[in-house]
Amino acid sequence: MRATVFHGPQDVRVEEVPDAQVQTGRDAVVRVTHACVCGSDLWPYGGGLPKEAGTRIGHEFLGVVDAVGPDVTSVAVGDLVLSPFTWSCGSCEHCRRGLPSSCVRGGFFGGPAGDGGQGEAVRVPQADGTLVRLPAELAGDPLLQSVLPLTDVMPTGHHAAVSAGVEAGGTVVVVGDGAVGLCGVLAAARLGAGRVIALGHHEDRLALARRFGATDVVTVRGAEAVAQVRELTGGGADSVLECVGNQESLDTALGSARDGGKVGYVGVPAGVKGLQLGTIFRRNITLAGGIAPARAYIPELLADILAGTLDPRPVLDRAYGLDDVPTAYADMAGRSTLKAMIVL
């Protein structure tokens, strides 16, 4: 089979790799029909985070079950399924508490230990705890592309909003106009936020933020952005979603929160050097968030997408074939593509 392999910064290749196979009784193999490139794939691609050369990459995919191990009970060959970006058992204490991202039997797709999502097929460990069955009639339906962001960015934006304590009528700032930030806008609007201020630097993405429910946009950076937010909100927002993960975005997020406010951060903090603990101590700002427990959020978000009240599809602004994955990476790194969908 063919899949995307990471060879080094600016060097991903679609290559022949060993076929995905059931290795344990709890595995399933999913034949991928749709995948995505994630902003976090760009960290190693850009050289900002180390990743071993020769390992698989990509963690957002959906498709059809091709094989299952003998212990798998919740999905069967032929089922249309969606996977979150981590696998999880569904039965350990963390999973039962709604934190599958900390599953004791869990792991990351596209990491050193697992298959990557940007390929023809993926071995899915802990299939019963991981995979979500989709209605069969979704195959071939355009709505399937609306469901695809549930693999990562939509639950991650939702996690930022939940972690930031977004409440009906509250004021919300979203730092970052990437796919996660835009999903954060959707999530905040879905939770009933009264005002949603989107911070970013790309006109087209901020236009999308407005479509998704942003009431205001701020395009300046750093201290200037904080000053505008504090002016717009009369002293800072109740909830701030940090959806980037570098030092400037974190500082902007903390500065944008009102005293006693909450910052929900979901951007991999790869670019963060330090946190001014004294400042957030003085202002009683809560810092919450982390890796999104996507599997726990998917059912409620899926229900809304199927009902037509939620649609993150527009974040997938360009489709590529499998052979074009290297181009997709280059386009996303160059910001000409917001988020690449891979259609197999």
Place this chain on the structure above:
Amino acid sequence: MRATVFHGPQDVRVEEVPDAQVQTGRDAVVRVTHACVCGSDLWPYGGGLPKEAGTRIGHEFLGVVDAVGPDVTSVAVGDLVLSPFTWSCGSCEHCRRGLPSSCVRGGFFGGPAGDGGQGEAVRVPQADGTLVRLPAELAGDPLLQSVLPLTDVMPTGHHAAVSAGVEAGGTVVVVGDGAVGLCGVLAAARLGAGRVIALGHHEDRLALARRFGATDVVTVRGAEAVAQVRELTGGGADSVLECVGNQESLDTALGSARDGGKVGYVGVPAGVKGLQLGTIFRRNITLAGGIAPARAYIPELLADILAGTLDPRPVLDRAYGLDDVPTAYADMAGRSTLKAMIVL
């Protein structure tokens, strides 16, 4: 009048200072009958935090109103009153939200701009928003000493517990066996915690922690303490109260929380160099807390003290006269006194 003045590390003196006087219409002057030395007073005393020589020190006091400005309506001359360690107006947006520690008209006693609490009298700005009237019959009653910790350490321990999300039946770790940590144990027990594990290094204080509701004590440090907590709790506590404020205590607190748990920190982070954001991101640990909004918590805690269901009095293990304040500092710095009460 006489009051305590900070002259430098290991050098506080009780000296003649100008009489406390009403300076604005909203001021009151309180004749101090009881004061305390706070663990945070020991930061400048020990040289760990800068403080200008010649400034007043101390921020925990109660007493009798001696004078009021013409705009003060809620207290009158002769009233027995308690003050939290900060003053606040009671009417700005932060105060109305229950965050008087961020009051736009607020300030700190014992700071560069205000009187200190360890003296014969204190000018209290924003008297209506700041002072809490106590029942007159409390004067001369031993119960008044149980109320004294409401000036700071009891609401601060409570803030740690609230920030750490202590819930009925939950598992709780309290890092630190100083007065705030011990009040944190009291607060966690009051909120119904199912298990309270106190971490500290002083046998007598940990004995008090047990009296206050700790079910377990851990006396080792650092990674060893974390290992014991994780063993006792089966993977970490739901809620961790960080009541010290140095790097080791913060690291211990974060390590003691379960994935998805909450750390409430109230120790002035004077000794904290850095925070491992990547680790708490991976584990979805929430960091909350800061300067306690004491004024907002005092009414409910006072009600319980007056009802006899809460008693932080034992943290005040030794009484001194005003002239003995320098000895009180030395004793607390040397750990022979847990918390000094000054009786005038």
